[in-house]
Amino acid sequence: MTPEQIRELLKELAKNHGPAVSNIAKVKSVDENKATCILEDEDGQEFFDVRLRPVLSGKKSFVLVPKVGSYVLAIRIEDDDDWMVIASDEIEKVGFEIGITKMELTDKVHIEANGESLATLFDDLFAAIGNMVFVTPSGNTTSMVNIAEFTTLKTRFKQLLK
The missing domain is CATH 1.20.5 (Single alpha-helices involved in coiled-coils or other helix-helix interfaces)
Structure with missing residues:
Protein backbone atom coordinates (compact mmCIF):
# COMPACT_ATOMS: atom_id res chain seq x y z
CA MET A 1 0.00 0.00 0.00
CA THR A 2 1.35 3.42 -0.94
CA PRO A 3 1.61 6.36 1.48
CA GLU A 4 -1.07 8.18 -0.56
CA GLN A 5 -3.48 5.22 -0.20
CA ILE A 6 -2.83 5.11 3.55
CA ARG A 7 -3.54 8.85 3.79
CA GLU A 8 -6.81 8.45 1.89
CA LEU A 9 -7.90 5.54 4.09
CA LEU A 10 -7.11 7.54 7.24
CA LYS A 11 -9.10 10.51 5.88
CA GLU A 12 -12.05 8.25 5.13
CA LEU A 13 -11.84 6.64 8.58
CA ALA A 14 -11.76 10.05 10.28
CA LYS A 15 -14.67 11.27 8.16
CA ASN A 16 -16.82 8.24 8.96
CA HIS A 17 -15.98 7.86 12.64
CA GLY A 18 -14.64 11.21 13.80
CA PRO A 19 -16.63 14.19 14.99
CA ALA A 20 -18.17 16.53 12.46
CA VAL A 21 -16.20 19.66 11.68
CA SER A 22 -19.21 21.74 10.62
CA ASN A 23 -22.92 21.72 11.31
CA ILE A 24 -26.02 23.47 10.03
CA ALA A 25 -28.38 24.04 12.93
CA LYS A 26 -31.29 26.19 14.09
CA VAL A 27 -30.77 28.97 16.64
CA LYS A 28 -32.79 28.33 19.81
CA SER A 29 -31.55 31.29 21.87
CA VAL A 30 -28.88 33.99 21.93
CA ASP A 31 -27.01 35.55 24.86
CA GLU A 32 -25.41 38.73 23.51
CA ASN A 33 -23.69 39.51 26.83
CA LYS A 34 -21.79 36.20 26.73
CA ALA A 35 -21.56 36.24 22.90
CA THR A 36 -22.96 32.69 22.75
CA CYS A 37 -26.04 30.90 21.51
CA ILE A 38 -27.77 27.53 21.76
CA LEU A 39 -28.22 25.57 18.54
CA GLU A 40 -30.32 22.52 17.66
CA ASP A 41 -29.35 20.29 14.74
CA GLU A 42 -31.68 18.29 12.49
CA ASP A 43 -31.49 15.31 14.88
CA GLY A 44 -32.66 17.43 17.82
CA GLN A 45 -29.24 17.47 19.48
CA GLU A 46 -28.55 20.75 21.29
CA PHE A 47 -25.22 22.54 21.24
CA PHE A 48 -24.75 24.87 24.19
CA ASP A 49 -22.45 27.91 24.49
CA VAL A 50 -21.78 28.11 20.75
CA ARG A 51 -19.54 31.13 20.23
CA LEU A 52 -20.56 34.19 18.27
CA ARG A 53 -16.93 35.44 18.38
CA PRO A 54 -13.80 33.34 17.83
CA VAL A 55 -12.29 34.13 21.23
CA LEU A 56 -14.37 34.69 24.36
CA SER A 57 -11.84 36.91 26.11
CA GLY A 58 -14.23 39.69 27.06
CA LYS A 59 -12.63 41.90 24.44
CA LYS A 60 -14.94 43.00 21.69
CA SER A 61 -13.92 43.21 18.07
CA PHE A 62 -16.50 41.58 15.79
CA VAL A 63 -19.76 39.82 16.56
CA LEU A 64 -22.44 38.39 14.29
CA VAL A 65 -25.72 37.88 16.16
CA PRO A 66 -28.04 35.43 14.38
CA LYS A 67 -31.80 35.77 14.61
CA VAL A 68 -33.52 33.23 16.87
CA GLY A 69 -35.16 30.60 14.66
CA SER A 70 -32.71 31.12 11.79
CA TYR A 71 -30.29 28.54 10.45
CA VAL A 72 -26.57 28.95 10.93
CA LEU A 73 -23.37 27.26 9.85
CA ALA A 74 -21.22 26.45 12.85
CA ILE A 75 -17.71 25.04 12.78
CA ARG A 76 -15.83 23.08 15.40
CA ILE A 77 -12.93 24.99 16.93
CA GLU A 78 -9.79 22.90 16.57
CA ASP A 79 -10.22 19.41 18.07
CA ASP A 80 -12.35 20.63 20.95
CA ASP A 81 -16.07 20.42 21.70
CA ASP A 82 -16.34 24.19 21.19
CA TRP A 83 -18.31 25.50 18.23
CA MET A 84 -18.55 28.91 16.57
CA VAL A 85 -21.17 30.43 14.26
CA ILE A 86 -19.59 31.62 11.00
CA ALA A 87 -22.69 32.36 8.89
CA SER A 88 -26.42 32.81 9.32
CA ASP A 89 -29.37 32.95 6.96
CA GLU A 90 -30.90 35.76 9.07
CA ILE A 91 -28.91 38.23 11.13
CA GLU A 92 -30.22 40.23 14.06
CA LYS A 93 -27.12 42.38 14.49
CA VAL A 94 -23.51 42.81 13.39
CA GLY A 95 -21.12 44.74 15.59
CA PHE A 96 -17.54 45.97 15.26
CA GLU A 97 -15.36 47.56 17.93
CA ILE A 98 -11.88 48.86 17.23
CA GLY A 99 -10.43 50.71 20.19
CA ILE A 100 -12.93 53.42 21.05
CA THR A 101 -14.72 53.22 17.70
CA LYS A 102 -17.95 51.21 17.46
CA MET A 103 -20.24 50.34 14.58
CA GLU A 104 -23.47 48.38 14.92
CA LEU A 105 -25.79 47.30 12.13
CA THR A 106 -29.36 46.33 13.00
CA ASP A 107 -32.44 47.76 11.33
CA LYS A 108 -30.48 51.03 11.68
CA VAL A 109 -26.83 52.05 11.65
Whole structure:
Protein backbone atom coordinates (compact mmCIF):
# COMPACT_ATOMS: atom_id res chain seq x y z
CA MET A 1 0.00 0.00 0.00
CA THR A 2 1.35 3.42 -0.94
CA PRO A 3 1.61 6.36 1.48
CA GLU A 4 -1.07 8.18 -0.56
CA GLN A 5 -3.48 5.22 -0.20
CA ILE A 6 -2.83 5.11 3.55
CA ARG A 7 -3.54 8.85 3.79
CA GLU A 8 -6.81 8.45 1.89
CA LEU A 9 -7.90 5.54 4.09
CA LEU A 10 -7.11 7.54 7.24
CA LYS A 11 -9.10 10.51 5.88
CA GLU A 12 -12.05 8.25 5.13
CA LEU A 13 -11.84 6.64 8.58
CA ALA A 14 -11.76 10.05 10.28
CA LYS A 15 -14.67 11.27 8.16
CA ASN A 16 -16.82 8.24 8.96
CA HIS A 17 -15.98 7.86 12.64
CA GLY A 18 -14.64 11.21 13.80
CA PRO A 19 -16.63 14.19 14.99
CA ALA A 20 -18.17 16.53 12.46
CA VAL A 21 -16.20 19.66 11.68
CA SER A 22 -19.21 21.74 10.62
CA ASN A 23 -22.92 21.72 11.31
CA ILE A 24 -26.02 23.47 10.03
CA ALA A 25 -28.38 24.04 12.93
CA LYS A 26 -31.29 26.19 14.09
CA VAL A 27 -30.77 28.97 16.64
CA LYS A 28 -32.79 28.33 19.81
CA SER A 29 -31.55 31.29 21.87
CA VAL A 30 -28.88 33.99 21.93
CA ASP A 31 -27.01 35.55 24.86
CA GLU A 32 -25.41 38.73 23.51
CA ASN A 33 -23.69 39.51 26.83
CA LYS A 34 -21.79 36.20 26.73
CA ALA A 35 -21.56 36.24 22.90
CA THR A 36 -22.96 32.69 22.75
CA CYS A 37 -26.04 30.90 21.51
CA ILE A 38 -27.77 27.53 21.76
CA LEU A 39 -28.22 25.57 18.54
CA GLU A 40 -30.32 22.52 17.66
CA ASP A 41 -29.35 20.29 14.74
CA GLU A 42 -31.68 18.29 12.49
CA ASP A 43 -31.49 15.31 14.88
CA GLY A 44 -32.66 17.43 17.82
CA GLN A 45 -29.24 17.47 19.48
CA GLU A 46 -28.55 20.75 21.29
CA PHE A 47 -25.22 22.54 21.24
CA PHE A 48 -24.75 24.87 24.19
CA ASP A 49 -22.45 27.91 24.49
CA VAL A 50 -21.78 28.11 20.75
CA ARG A 51 -19.54 31.13 20.23
CA LEU A 52 -20.56 34.19 18.27
CA ARG A 53 -16.93 35.44 18.38
CA PRO A 54 -13.80 33.34 17.83
CA VAL A 55 -12.29 34.13 21.23
CA LEU A 56 -14.37 34.69 24.36
CA SER A 57 -11.84 36.91 26.11
CA GLY A 58 -14.23 39.69 27.06
CA LYS A 59 -12.63 41.90 24.44
CA LYS A 60 -14.94 43.00 21.69
CA SER A 61 -13.92 43.21 18.07
CA PHE A 62 -16.50 41.58 15.79
CA VAL A 63 -19.76 39.82 16.56
CA LEU A 64 -22.44 38.39 14.29
CA VAL A 65 -25.72 37.88 16.16
CA PRO A 66 -28.04 35.43 14.38
CA LYS A 67 -31.80 35.77 14.61
CA VAL A 68 -33.52 33.23 16.87
CA GLY A 69 -35.16 30.60 14.66
CA SER A 70 -32.71 31.12 11.79
CA TYR A 71 -30.29 28.54 10.45
CA VAL A 72 -26.57 28.95 10.93
CA LEU A 73 -23.37 27.26 9.85
CA ALA A 74 -21.22 26.45 12.85
CA ILE A 75 -17.71 25.04 12.78
CA ARG A 76 -15.83 23.08 15.40
CA ILE A 77 -12.93 24.99 16.93
CA GLU A 78 -9.79 22.90 16.57
CA ASP A 79 -10.22 19.41 18.07
CA ASP A 80 -12.35 20.63 20.95
CA ASP A 81 -16.07 20.42 21.70
CA ASP A 82 -16.34 24.19 21.19
CA TRP A 83 -18.31 25.50 18.23
CA MET A 84 -18.55 28.91 16.57
CA VAL A 85 -21.17 30.43 14.26
CA ILE A 86 -19.59 31.62 11.00
CA ALA A 87 -22.69 32.36 8.89
CA SER A 88 -26.42 32.81 9.32
CA ASP A 89 -29.37 32.95 6.96
CA GLU A 90 -30.90 35.76 9.07
CA ILE A 91 -28.91 38.23 11.13
CA GLU A 92 -30.22 40.23 14.06
CA LYS A 93 -27.12 42.38 14.49
CA VAL A 94 -23.51 42.81 13.39
CA GLY A 95 -21.12 44.74 15.59
CA PHE A 96 -17.54 45.97 15.26
CA GLU A 97 -15.36 47.56 17.93
CA ILE A 98 -11.88 48.86 17.23
CA GLY A 99 -10.43 50.71 20.19
CA ILE A 100 -12.93 53.42 21.05
CA THR A 101 -14.72 53.22 17.70
CA LYS A 102 -17.95 51.21 17.46
CA MET A 103 -20.24 50.34 14.58
CA GLU A 104 -23.47 48.38 14.92
CA LEU A 105 -25.79 47.30 12.13
CA THR A 106 -29.36 46.33 13.00
CA ASP A 107 -32.44 47.76 11.33
CA LYS A 108 -30.48 51.03 11.68
CA VAL A 109 -26.83 52.05 11.65
CA HIS A 110 -24.97 53.19 14.78
CA ILE A 111 -21.49 54.69 14.50
CA GLU A 112 -19.64 56.02 17.52
CA ALA A 113 -16.10 57.27 18.12
CA ASN A 114 -14.45 59.38 20.80
CA GLY A 115 -17.72 59.58 22.74
CA GLU A 116 -19.63 61.03 19.77
CA SER A 117 -22.32 59.25 17.78
CA LEU A 118 -23.07 60.03 14.15
CA ALA A 119 -26.81 60.27 14.87
CA THR A 120 -26.27 62.84 17.64
CA LEU A 121 -23.94 64.87 15.43
CA PHE A 122 -26.57 65.03 12.69
CA ASP A 123 -29.26 65.98 15.25
CA ASP A 124 -27.02 68.82 16.45
CA LEU A 125 -26.28 69.90 12.87
CA PHE A 126 -29.95 70.07 11.93
CA ALA A 127 -30.77 71.93 15.16
CA ALA A 128 -28.05 74.49 14.36
CA ILE A 129 -29.36 74.87 10.80
CA GLY A 130 -32.90 75.33 12.12
CA ASN A 131 -31.72 78.07 14.47
CA MET A 132 -29.83 80.01 11.80
CA VAL A 133 -30.60 83.71 11.60
CA PHE A 134 -29.81 85.84 8.58
CA VAL A 135 -29.07 89.53 8.78
CA THR A 136 -29.95 91.70 5.81
CA PRO A 137 -28.21 94.98 4.93
CA SER A 138 -31.16 96.85 6.43
CA GLY A 139 -30.56 95.10 9.75
CA ASN A 140 -33.69 92.99 9.66
CA THR A 141 -33.49 89.22 10.12
CA THR A 142 -35.21 86.72 7.96
CA SER A 143 -35.90 83.02 8.37
CA MET A 144 -34.82 80.25 6.04
CA VAL A 145 -37.18 79.64 3.16
CA ASN A 146 -36.25 75.94 2.83
CA ILE A 147 -36.61 74.83 6.47
CA ALA A 148 -39.11 72.15 5.36
CA GLU A 149 -36.39 70.51 3.26
CA PHE A 150 -34.06 70.36 6.25
CA THR A 151 -36.84 68.92 8.40
CA THR A 152 -37.41 66.20 5.79
CA LEU A 153 -33.68 65.44 5.68
CA LYS A 154 -33.56 65.21 9.48
CA THR A 155 -36.43 62.69 9.42
CA ARG A 156 -34.65 60.62 6.76
CA PHE A 157 -31.43 60.55 8.80
CA LYS A 158 -33.41 59.38 11.86
CA GLN A 159 -34.76 56.47 9.82
CA LEU A 160 -31.20 55.44 8.93
CA LEU A 161 -29.19 56.17 12.07
CA LYS A 162 -29.54 55.01 15.64
